[in-house]
Each structure stands twice: as C-alpha cells, then as structure tokens.
Amino acid sequence: MNYIIYDLEATCWEYETPGLIQETIEIGAIKVNRYGKIEDRFDRFIKPNLHPYLSPFCLKLTHIEQEVINGADSFERVVEDFQNWINVYEEYRLCSWGAFDQTQLQQDCRMHKLDDDWLDPHLNLRNQYARIKNKKPSGLKQALKKERFEFTGIAHRAIYDAENLSKIFIKYFEEWEMY
Numbered sequence: 610m611n612y613i614i615y616d617l618e619a620t621c622w623e624y625e626t627p628g629l630i631q632e633t634i635e636i637g638a639i640k641v642n643r644y645g646k647i648e649d650r651f652d653r654f655i656k657p658n659l660h661p662y663l664s665p666f667c668l669k670l671t672h673i674e675q676e677v678i679n680g681a682d683s684f685e686r687v688v689e690d691f692q693n694w695i696n697v698y699e700e701y702r703l704c705s706w707g708a709f710d711q712t713q714l715q716q717d718c719r720m721h722k723l724d725d726d727w728l729d730p731h732l733n734l735r736n737q738y739a740r741i742k743n744k745k746p747s748g749l750k751q752a753l754k755k756e757r758f759e760f761t762g763i764a765h766r767a768i769y770d771a772e773n774l775s776k777i778f779i780k781y782f783e784e785w786e787m788y
Contacts, residue, residue: 610702612642613702619632633714637767637772684717704731707746711731735747
C-alpha cells in the first residue's frame with residue numbers, strides 16, 4: 610500500500626467571476642510507503658486550456674511564472690504520468706488537505722473526458738486531523754505550527770504543500786482512518 614500525499618494549484622482570480630472555470634496548473638505529490646517512509650516525489654506543471662494566461666493574482670499567489678506554464682504539458686499527459694507514478698494497478702490511497710484537490714481533479718478529468726475512478730478512495734486529512742485533535746478543521750500552516758513543524762518552501766506551490774503535509778501524515782501515520 611502506498612499513500613499519495615498530494616496538492617494542486619489551479620488557475621485563480623482575485624474575485625469570483627461567473628464563467629471562469631478553474632483548471633489545475635500544478636500537481637505535487639509525495640509517495641509514502643506502508644511503513645510511513647517517503648519513497649518518491651512528483652512535481653509537474655500543466656498548461657490550462659480555457660485560460661492559458663494566469664491572472665496577476667494567481668501569478669503572485671503561486672509564484673509560478675507564466676513562462677513555466679507556457680512550456681508545460683497538457684492535463685491529459687500530466688495525469689497519465691501521475692497515474693503511472695502512483696502505479697494505479699497497485700493498492701494506494703490519495704490523501705489531501707481538504708476536498709478541493711479531489712474535486713478539482715475530478716472536474717478536470719471530466720472536462721478532458723478522462724476516467725476519474727482512480728481518484729477514489731480519497732482521504733481528507735484536514736477532517737481526519739481535526740478528529741484526531743478533537744478541534745475544528747484548520748489550515749495547513751496552522752496545523753504545522755501546532756505540531757511544531759516549520760513550513761518549508763513556498764506557500765501555494767503544490768510540491769511544497771505536499772511535502773509539508775507529509776510531515777503531519779507521517780507523524781500521525783498510525784492514527785489515520787485508512788478506509
């Protein structure tokens with residue numbers, strides 16, 4: 610069994626605007642084996658179809674440069690590579706901080722007419738962490754601070770968020786409900 614601790618970044622705008630559909634622009638993931646040890650990492654950028662130019666807000670928030678997005682592969686290609694990296698023919702669990710990441714990937718798969726069955730089962734670590742701590746769900750940075758972990762890397766970059774989340778995942782490895 611492998612646990613895929615992952616995070617996404619998606620196109621975004623400062624204000625909610627009707628008609629603007631978010632698309633994944635980065636997938637970052639850490640593979641943790643059944644013993645709670647990190648095995649590998651995955652980090653890829655994706656060129657969005659509907660809105661290929663990132664908003665000034667998105668550029669500032671994610672620190673992802675437009676040139677990187679311009680040279681990125683398509684969603685279909687990156688998701689295929691991600692599935693191969695996960696090894697979807699072996700037993701695995703996808704794990705993210707909240708439900709956004711799974712919902713966003715499902716939306717993107719449907720938009721690109723790709724199967725999304727591989728996205729289940731999914732563990733919402735944010736809700737499970739709240740259960741473990743017997744507190745209201747919080748943000749990842751706040752949870753890291755409570756656990757006395759330093760946030761490393763750049764916030765709102767998928768690979769760094771996944772790396773930071775893996776610290777909490779490994780600390781409570783025996784306490785997650787792995788259904």
